[in-house]
Amino acid sequence: MVEAPRLADMWNLNRQVYALMAAWMDVCQRMGVYHAIASVPWGKAYERYSASLADTEKEDAKDFDWRKGFEAWRDIADKELISNMRSKDFLAAQRELLRSVLDLRTRQQEVADSVGRLFGVPTQHDLDDLARQITELRREVRASLRATQRHEAEGREGVVGQPGEG
Amino acid sequence: MTDPSYTTFNTFNTFNGFMKDCAENFGRFHKAADVLAATGKVDVDIGATPKTLVMRRDKVELFRYEPTAERTVEAPVLMVYGLIGRYTFLDLQPDRSLVRSLLDKGIDIWLNDWGQPGRGERWLTMDDYVDYIHEAVQWICRETGHDKVTLLGICEGGVLATCYAALYPEKVKNLVLAATPIGFHADIDDAPAHQGLLNTWTRSLAPEDIDRIIDALGGVIPGDFMGLIFTLMTPMRSLTKYNVDLLEILGDKDKLMNFLRMEKWLADRPDHPGAAGRQWLKELYHENRLVEGSFELSGRVVDLRAIVAPVLNIFALNDHIIPPACSKALGSKIGTTEYKEIGLDCGHVGLFVSSKSQGSLAEIIAEWLKARDE
Numbered sequence: 001m002v003e004a005p006r007l008a009d010m011w012n013l014n015r016q017v018y019a020l021m022a023a024w025m026d027v028c029q030r031m032g033v034y035h036a037i038a039s040v041p042w043g044k045a046y047e048r049y050s051a052s053l054a055d056t057e058k059e060d061a062k063d064f065d066w067r068k069g070f071e072a073w074r075d076i077a078d079k080e081l082i083s084n085m086r087s088k089d090f091l092a093a094q095r096e097l098l099r100s101v102l103d104l105r106t107r108q109q110e111v112a113d114s115v116g117r118l119f120g121v122p123t124q125h126d127l128d129d130l131a132r133q134i135t136e137l138r139r140e141v142r143a144s145l146r147a148t149q150r151h152e153a154e155g156r157e158g159v160v161g162q163p164g165e166g
Numbered sequence: 167m168t169d170p171s172y173t174t175f176n177t178f179n180t181f182n183g184f185m186k187d188c189a190e191n192f193g194r195f196h197k198a199a200d201v202l203a204a205t206g207k208v209d210v211d212i213g214a215t216p217k218t219l220v221m222r223r224d225k226v227e228l229f230r231y232e233p234t235a236e237r238t239v240e241a242p243v244l245m246v247y248g249l250i251g252r253y254t255f256l257d258l259q260p261d262r263s264l265v266r267s268l269l270d271k272g273i274d275i276w277l278n279d280w281g282q283p284g285r286g287e288r289w290l291t292m293d294d295y296v297d298y299i300h301e302a303v304q305w306i307c308r309e310t311g312h313d314k315v316t317l318l319g320i321c322e323g324g325v326l327a328t329c330y331a332a333l334y335p336e337k338v339k340n341l342v343l344a345a346t347p348i349g350f351h352a353d354i355d356d357a358p359a360h361q362g363l364l365n366t367w368t369r370s371l372a373p374e375d376i377d378r379i380i381d382a383l384g385g386v387i388p389g390d391f392m393g394l395i396f397t398l399m400t401p402m403r404s405l406t407k408y409n410v411d412l413l414e415i416l417g418d419k420d421k422l423m424n425f426l427r428m429e430k431w432l433a434d435r436p437d438h439p440g441a442a443g444r445q446w447l448k449e450l451y452h453e454n455r456l457v458e459g460s461f462e463l464s465g466r467v468v469d470l471r472a473i474v475a476p477v478l479n480i481f482a483l484n485d486h487i488i489p490p491a492c493s494k495a496l497g498s499k500i501g502t503t504e505y506k507e508i509g510l511d512c513g514h515v516g517l518f519v520s521s522k523s524q525g526s527l528a529e530i531i532a533e534w535l536k537a538r539d540e
Contacts, residue, residue: 083403099378149304
């Protein structure tokens with residue numbers, strides 16, 4: 001399909017805002033899927049915990065206090081949660097949620113950059129370019145210092161090594 | 167199966183015990199409020215062991231710690247921390263400080279403080295950080311008159327130290343590593359469920375996802391983002407930390423202060439430079455290039471077989487962040503024949519700050535260095 005040419009300065013901000021709204025809706029959807037998967041281990045933990053209480057021996061029941069009960073609950077829930085966090089479904093849901101959130105963040109930044117440009121405010125890209133130049137400059141300075149120190153060291157060794165000197 | 171009458175008794179007993187505890191906890195709350203009111207900034211000071219700034223390059227500062235005992239090991243030791251969290255973890259409080267423990271054993275301790283990297287440092291790579299280490303090593307050699315230094319690398323700092331030892335073997339007298347990952351895929355077949363979640367999660371992402379994380383979040387891996395990931399790795403501990411667990415320590419001033427110091431360190435989590443983060447996650451966590459022999463820094467391959475200095479590799483057997491197998495992977499890859507590995511029965515954090523490991527880690531390191539100090 002051939003796209004008709006778009007004038008770069010028309011409706012750009014509107015398109016970006018629309019993309020931002022779409023990204024937000026995507027996040028909401030992915031969040032729902034994530035929560036559904038992340039909530040599964042709680043039910044399993046409850047089942048296991050209930051079973052462990054039902055199996056409590058008579059002697060243990062007498063000494064039972066809320067701390068021991070809580071520790072048992074914590075241990076079971078921890079194992080179920082960690083097991084779930086390794087499952088394929090969880091990893092997929094987490095990955096998709098992360099992608100949608102990053103997409104949202106990127107769209108937010110695009111809108112912010114567009115608005116910034118309208119008012120002549122330097123954008124993140126401008127600052128990153130500057131930071132890159134400074135970093136490269138610093139690398140050159142460090143390399144230059146190392147080369148100077150190496151030459152000085154070689155020079156000292158050369159002077160020491162000259163015949164007739166102690 | 168339990169008799170129903172015991173279930174009723176059990177429930178009443180539990181409720182009774184809970185109400186009794188609630189009454190006791192009111193007293194604790196009052197006591198804790200008094201402690202917190204009396205706590206000023208100074209009392210929650212971390213990283214307070216005296217040291218002198220000897221060199222600054224960009225945001226990186228080289229410090230020399232003030233000695234506290236007669237020197238027993240002549241070779242200077244440069245501590246290399248990572249870019250995740252700050253070095254103050256090694257010097258949390260006087261009785262939980264690897265730095266102080268080593269100083270008390272007569273070790274000459276130096277430290278590279280990476281500062282607070284931000285978006286301005288997004289383009290710094292692991293190559294740059296190894297360069298900073300080289301500059302520090304040369305400075306130390308000039309100041310002390312030694313040709314070589316001992317490197318003590320912790321976690322990601324251990325990887326940087328290992329790379330340095332491979333690229334500049336002539337400058338490294340000994341290499342001591344603590345909780346350092348070398349084989350980033352070693353956990354795949356050999357780790358309990360609670361260990362290596364970070365490895366699993368990172369491997370579940372595509373390389374493009376890593377790039378998007380860094381590009382979308384300001385060219386860095388934000389400290390908050392990393393903190394959230396670590397929190398998720400210990401779900402129930404994280405959920406109960408500020409309520410049930412806090413109740414247990416509220417009445418004890420020392421324990422409360424320990425807690426506050428740890429919280430202060432946790433809150434001070436700088437951003438991880440993005441370019442270095444890409445290398446860390448893609449080339450190491452994803453591609454495992456270090457053990458594959460294809461990891462390059464400054465145009466040179468980091469060949470682990472070039473490490474000829476004696477190596478002491480310490481790891482935590484219950485480490486949920488760096489599975490022991492990932493640390494142990496170093497043993498079969500290096501060139502030196504003098505290699506020793508020690509697994510301590512603790513976790514990643516506990517290796518440095520638990521009361522159980524205090525003294526033993528410093529003792530192990532100091533004795534090992536003394537035996538090799540000529």
